[in-house]
Amino acid sequence: MATVQATAQATGARKVKPNEQKIPLARVLGRWAFMWPILALNLIVIVIPSIAGLGIAFTEWSGYGQPEFIGLANFDRLMQDAVFFKSLSNNIVWTAIFLTIPIFMGLLGAYLLAGIKRGQMIFRVLYFIPFVLASVVNAQVWRFLLHHRVGIGPWLADLGITDILDVALFGKAETALYTVAFVDIWHFWGFLVVIYLAAMSAVDVELYEVARLDGASRFQQFRYVTLPSIRPTIVFTLLMILIWSATVFDYVYILTSGKPAHASEVMGTYLYETAFFRFDAGYAGAIGVVMTLWVALAVGGFVFLRRRGWDV
Amino acid sequence: MKHLKLFLTIALLLFALTSVGAQDVTTVVWWTESGDEVDDFLIPLLADAFNAEHDDVQLEIIGQESLNDVNRTALQAGAAPDIIQTPGAAFIAEFVDAGQILPMTSLADQYGWKDKLLPWAYNSGVLGGELYSIPITYESMVLFYNKTLFADMGWEPPTSQAEIDAIAAESIANDIFPFTYGNASWQPSNEHLMGIYLNNYAGVENVYLALTGQKSWTDTEFVEATDLLATQLQDGWFSGDLSNYYANTGDDIRYELASGEAAMMQSGTWNFGSIGQFFEEQGTEWDWAPLPSFHEQAGEYNYELATGSTISVNANTENPDAVGKVIDYWLSDPARVLAIAAGAGFGEYVVPIHFTVDDFPAGTDERVARFFADFAAVTGAGRAGYTTWTFWPADANVQLWTDIERVWSGELSTEDYLADHEALWEQARDEGKTLPIPAR
Numbered sequence: 001m002a003t004v005q006a007t008a009q010a011t012g013a014r015k016v017k018p019n020e021q022k023i024p025l026a027r028v029l030g031r032w033a034f035m036w037p038i039l040a041l042n043l044i045v046i047v048i049p050s051i052a053g054l055g056i057a058f059t060e061w062s063g064y065g066q067p068e069f070i071g072l073a074n075f076d077r078l079m080q081d082a083v084f085f086k087s088l089s090n091n092i093v094w095t096a097i098f099l100t101i102p103i104f105m106g107l108l109g110a111y112l113l114a115g116i117k118r119g120q121m122i123f124r125v126l127y128f129i130p131f132v133l134a135s136v137v138n139a140q141v142w143r144f145l146l147h148h149r150v151g152i153g154p155w156l157a158d159l160g161i162t163d164i165l166d167v168a169l170f171g172k173a174e175t176a177l178y179t180v181a182f183v184d185i186w187h188f189w190g191f192l193v194v195i196y197l198a199a200m201s202a203v204d205v206e207l208y209e210v211a212r213l214d215g216a217s218r219f220q221q222f223r224y225v226t227l228p229s230i231r232p233t234i235v236f237t238l239l240m241i242l243i244w245s246a247t248v249f250d251y252v253y254i255l256t257s258g259k260p261a262h263a264s265e266v267m268g269t270y271l272y273e274t275a276f277f278r279f280d281a282g283y284a285g286a287i288g289v290v291m292t293l294w295v296a297l298a299v300g301g302f303v304f305l306r307r308r309g310w311d312v
Numbered sequence: 313m314k315h316l317k318l319f320l321t322i323a324l325l326l327f328a329l330t331s332v333g334a335q336d337v338t339t340v341v342w343w344t345e346s347g348d349e350v351d352d353f354l355i356p357l358l359a360d361a362f363n364a365e366h367d368d369v370q371l372e373i374i375g376q377e378s379l380n381d382v383n384r385t386a387l388q389a390g391a392a393p394d395i396i397q398t399p400g401a402a403f404i405a406e407f408v409d410a411g412q413i414l415p416m417t418s419l420a421d422q423y424g425w426k427d428k429l430l431p432w433a434y435n436s437g438v439l440g441g442e443l444y445s446i447p448i449t450y451e452s453m454v455l456f457y458n459k460t461l462f463a464d465m466g467w468e469p470p471t472s473q474a475e476i477d478a479i480a481a482e483s484i485a486n487d488i489f490p491f492t493y494g495n496a497s498w499q500p501s502n503e504h505l506m507g508i509y510l511n512n513y514a515g516v517e518n519v520y521l522a523l524t525g526q527k528s529w530t531d532t533e534f535v536e537a538t539d540l541l542a543t544q545l546q547d548g549w550f551s552g553d554l555s556n557y558y559a560n561t562g563d564d565i566r567y568e569l570a571s572g573e574a575a576m577m578q579s580g581t582w583n584f585g586s587i588g589q590f591f592e593e594q595g596t597e598w599d600w601a602p603l604p605s606f607h608e609q610a611g612e613y614n615y616e617l618a619t620g621s622t623i624s625v626n627a628n629t630e631n632p633d634a635v636g637k638v639i640d641y642w643l644s645d646p647a648r649v650l651a652i653a654a655g656a657g658f659g660e661y662v663v664p665i666h667f668t669v670d671d672f673p674a675g676t677d678e679r680v681a682r683f684f685a686d687f688a689a690v691t692g693a694g695r696a697g698y699t700t701w702t703f704w705p706a707d708a709n710v711q712l713w714t715d716i717e718r719v720w721s722g723e724l725s726t727e728d729y730l731a732d733h734e735a736l737w738e739q740a741r742d743e744g745k746t747l748p749i750p751a752r
Contacts, residue, residue, distance in 0.1 A: 064387065065410025143496075148556055149564070170496070171558030173721055257499045260558045261717035276380075277500075277710045279406050 054292075056285035063281035074286035084287065086262050087270040090177055091294075094266060095245035097178075099238060102185050106192025106237075111222055113193065114200045124197065127190030135187070139254040142183040146170065173263035176256050180264055184251045192237060199233035200226060232311055235302070242298035246291050267291050338634040339370045342395035343382065345621070346375030353655025357648060362641050369634040387412050387626075394629040395638070397448070398622050401436055402706045404445045405745055413624040415442035419636035428643045432691070432750040433664035436619050436702060439748060446639065447619030449653075450664040452687055453508050453699070454615075455603045456577040456587065458569055460596040461488070467575075469601035471613075476604065480549055483575050490549045492574030494560020502713040503700040505541055507616060508578050511697035512603055513537035515610035519698050523749045525741060529734040530727065533609065538719065538726045540606065545720055554720060563590075570594040578603060580618070584680050585657025599679060602686070611695070615687050617750070618699035619664065646671040694752060703747055705740035708733060 061067035153165030169179040211221045249268030258265035275284035359371045376382045386392040407413045420443045437445035470476045480490035495501040514533035521527035568574040570590035591598045602613040653662040654673045718724035
């Protein structure tokens, strides 16, 4: 045995761990046989389009015919494009909103629901329904509810409550982005409730008993037991919100299309307009690269924290 | 064994017969935007009729949701239908650039399409001397008004800016919006208004000069036209407030007009198909009038020329001749064209060919027939304007309807907005991306 190890070291071969067994080739191939459909699907649907999308950003291309390589010209143009920066800043505002309000609502909702033993499932379903409804349906419902002529606002105005909702919230530059965000939060926060509730139900009840014996209030139990226990779930949702905020499109497109005067424009809607109305797919590709960088930074930060030993 | 041989012989004969039959029939596939008018009128009156009269060519019309998106993917994949339908002329230049459609000049010569189509409509599909597309509908901009309200208020349809001002003043004094409009359903609706103000304030001659590079979009007439619209919007002439304009859908604006909340609407003749039901619900009556000139320099009233969807021949089709036969069948029968258009409420499939009064189906709304008669007379006399979605290159067109919102919000000056517009026109000319402008 000693001779074998010495020979291996002398030849630079990998040291074989005592419990490592060689897997038969047939079994390895068998495993790959089960893997290849999903790998092929990922290759076709994700990898190839991603690489193509990256390549397009360095071309002038209408979306039809042959693209022409133009180097970094699209990125130069991006740096001088006021509408792009307006979109980017709106994405940042959007992210700030979603990293705070729905998270707070989700945690609060889940914590309150966790204390309910009877009928909890009914609330879970009720909160979750907006999340599973199509965005077009949700958007249309809120378009009616917030309509300046037939929605809640005029009804409140009849009761004497004026100048709050009896205005076109989707049509005012000051309110358009926030109103769309409100609708999206309405659809999204129930999802967070269900996620956090599932995480909270996995927390050891003995921790709460100990905390109670130590005289902790409900808030202190939440602060010192619940929050640390579900931290990985919270970080996961923060990461997902960071990613989704970069690619936000549907609610903005349906409700305002970035109007008025780009006040609610986000990178996704600007990319769409650039590619499909201006026939400038190359420039749209450059916007897409910025969105991808945003996502890469979010994921990179997550990986970095894990490597630093964070329990996320 | 004997039975088996007999069976095989019969099967072989049947196969041979069907194979011969299949080889003789060419199928032309055309994807169009799906809708009730396609199932109820276009397919029965065009495809079924064509197929009944032809043994060698069969036409298959398939309705598609979001046709433009479907076509884009299919073209890239080389799997698009024989007839390519686009939402408008601006798309054609891109398709031609990409080599994805065939020139139809030889088919046009063979079938005499130049004589069958209205001259400006034929020319709108010519690029570099070749015919690449044929509009399958045309439209113009008019002034819709609530006839019941006008009668109650003792108003007549305005024929000048002064008369518009007078009606507007009286409307506002009575809590009525002078105009209704909105762009929540379709942001490019901004260009409907911009086009009207450019043509009816600066005048069609000046617009023509700017389109052909003989005049700058930064000239005073265009600045004033843009400012006039901006001022009216900012003063609440359109649905009471600019924010309402941004939040109004197509249904909202037709409701505002029908209910008498608004007096007038500057919009396209595509509304012929849908406006009636709103007025029926409200128990009021609608009518239309030509949009008046907003300034003396614009001369007598005009109608803007506008083509809607277009059709072209796919460069990958194996049967361009069969496609030509199908298109010619449609263009050659005005009564059939108008019967299909009537099914769509004259909002779609009004192919720009020569009609006579007798071609209109019985029961055609007098208001609709009046429009087509006046349109032919006025544009025939040379008083034809230009819609932005038919004659503007893509980039300049998008800038026109997106950045105008920055002018309306006060974020961008009219001068800077038009300077950007002029720059995009110059760029389009340099890149050869301008669209055909019918000579005056």
